[in-house]
Amino acid sequence: MRETNLRGIDLNLLVLLDHLITERNVTRAAAAANLSQPAMSRALGRLRALLDDPILVRGADGLVPTARALALRPALARTLADVRDLLVPEVFVPEQWRGRVVISATDHQTIILLPEVIARLAREAPGLDLDVTPLRARELDALRDGRTHLSFGVAEAPLPPGLLRRALYEDRFVTVMRRDHPAAADAWTAAAFAGLDHVLVTVLGEGRGFLDDQLARLGLARRLALRLPHFYAAMEVVARSDRVVTLPRTLAIRFAAGLDLAVREPPVDETRFTPTLIWSEVHDADPAMRWLRDLIAEEAARTPGATALAQARATSA
Numbered sequence: 001m002r003e004t005n006l007r008g009i010d011l012n013l014l015v016l017l018d019h020l021i022t023e024r025n026v027t028r029a030a031a032a033a034n035l036s037q038p039a040m041s042r043a044l045g046r047l048r049a050l051l052d053d054p055i056l057v058r059g060a061d062g063l064v065p066t067a068r069a070l071a072l073r074p075a076l077a078r079t080l081a082d083v084r085d086l087l088v089p090e091v092f093v094p095e096q097w098r099g100r101v102v103i104s105a106t107d108h109q110t111i112i113l114l115p116e117v118i119a120r121l122a123r124e125a126p127g128l129d130l131d132v133t134p135l136r137a138r139e140l141d142a143l144r145d146g147r148t149h150l151s152f153g154v155a156e157a158p159l160p161p162g163l164l165r166r167a168l169y170e171d172r173f174v175t176v177m178r179r180d181h182p183a184a185a186d187a188w189t190a191a192a193f194a195g196l197d198h199v200l201v202t203v204l205g206e207g208r209g210f211l212d213d214q215l216a217r218l219g220l221a222r223r224l225a226l227r228l229p230h231f232y233a234a235m236e237v238v239a240r241s242d243r244v245v246t247l248p249r250t251l252a253i254r255f256a257a258g259l260d261l262a263v264r265e266p267p268v269d270e271t272r273f274t275p276t277l278i279w280s281e282v283h284d285a286d287p288a289m290r291w292l293r294d295l296i297a298e299e300a301a302r303t304p305g306a307t308a309l310a311q312a313r314a315t316s317a
Contacts, residue, residue, distance in 0.1 A: 013050065017042045018080060020056060021073055024063050035105065070145060074162055074281035079283040092287035094125040101292065102131045104139050104151040108147055108204050109275075112250050116299040124295070134229075137204045143280050149289060150296070155274035164284055165276040169306035173210070173271040174252050176235060177244040178259040188219050192269045197225035199234045200247040211246055214268040235259055248273075253305035268301050274309075275300070 006243050017303055019029040020040075030040035039186050047055055051072075056063040065073075105114070110132060121128055134152065142148040144162050153159075175193070177184060193211050215222055225243055228234060232255070234245040239259040265271065277296055283289040301308055 005178055010046075011244060013043060013047055014076060014080060015292060016040065017047055017055070017069075017072075020047070021065050021069050024056065024065065026056075026063075032115060035090055049184050053217075062064050065145070071144035073146070077197060077282045078285055089312060092291060094288075094291060097125045097288055098127040098129070099288070100129040100131060101149045101289075102147065104133045104142070104148050106135045106137045106152065107232060108251060109152050111232060112254060112303055113296070113300055116302070117296055120295055120299065125292075128189065128292075136204060140278075144233055145279060146280060146282050148281055149277045149279065150293070152277045153276050155276050159278065163278055164281060165278045166293060168275045168277060169303060169309055170272060170274050171248045171250050171306055173246050174249045174275065175246045175264050176245050176256055177264070178239050178241070179260050179262045179295075181242060181244070181262065183244075183263045185265075188264060188267050190220055193267050194220040195223045196222070197235055197243045198222050199226045199232050199243050200224045200240075201227065201234050201245065201247060202227050202229055210273075211248070211266065213249060214270070235261065250305040252301050270279045 012163070016033055016035075018027070018030045020026070021034060024028040026044060027037050027038050028035045029124070033040065034041070044055065051068065053068040054066055055069045057066055058064075114132065118130070133148070136142070139148065139151050140160060140163065143151055153165065159165060177196075183192065186192060194215050198211075206250070211222065226234075226237065228237075231247050231251055234247065235251070235255055236241060236259065238245050239261055246266055249263075252261070255261070258264050277293055277294065277300075279289065300306070
């Protein structure tokens with residue numbers, strides 16, 4: 001194994017490497033580091049020689065980091081944060097935070113959680129700007145490379161290396177239908193349930209829900225009469241039709257009475273799930289992001305209909 005002589009390395013190159021990976025553009029990285037473009041180009045050349053890797057290569061929409069550069073980023077972020085803390089311990093003051101954070105969420109979170117979070121931020125970090133984007137099938141990639149700072153998920157889904165998550169509360173799925181639905185007072189067997197016309201909320205664009213696997217184990221299949229991407233729209237639909245929809249209890253509690261919906265437990269074995277907050281190791285040590293994660297977790301724990309967890313802490317994949 002080749003031993004690296006640190007005495008021969010300009011450790012300022014680590015700062016420039018971070019700018020290059022973040023900006024994906026030599027000119028913008030130079031501006032962020034207060035360097036000239038030629039000086040940043042020379043630094044990129046030195047980094048390429050030091051790491052024996054191109055670091056940035058041409059892609060369809062400009063420069064993109066190599067796999068080696070992306071793999072280095074979590075350790076690089078931790079190293080730079082440790083050096084900053086060693087030299088000048090950072091004191092985070094929410095009221096002074098000026099920046100923009102990207103959070104991906106379904107309308108489940110934007111309905112039940114976002115208003116409370118925004119109200120807190122308006123009081124405690126009024127200079128922070130948020131971009132809330134729809135949850136996408138490739139969301140984990142956006143989290144890993146830093147394009148998205150935080151995302152919501154469920155503890156039951158696996159995570160790739162490099163991502164962390166924090167359990168927020170326990171929820172469960174319930175089925176809602178209009179109160180005078182013909183099946184509202186019927187025997188609630190799995191077969192009767194499967195025979196109804198169902199609405200599926202396609203959170204990530206997939207064509208199946210968790211119920212389909214459970215019904216399949218019973219030799220049953222349901223008719224998905226409607227697929228759509230929004231929970232509230234689904235509730236409005238079933239309030240005006242003979243369709244039913246299965247969704248989080250925290251949403252049903254919020255809207256069932258106002259929409260005159262009946263709420264029933266689906267006749268399957270397992271309906272519980274645990275919403276989580278997900279982020280990259282790149283942002284794990286950032287005191288601002290740590291403060292924001294704590295704020296979101298506090299508001300999530302107060303969600304009506306949620307079951308509080310005995311202990312919630314960050315876990316890696």
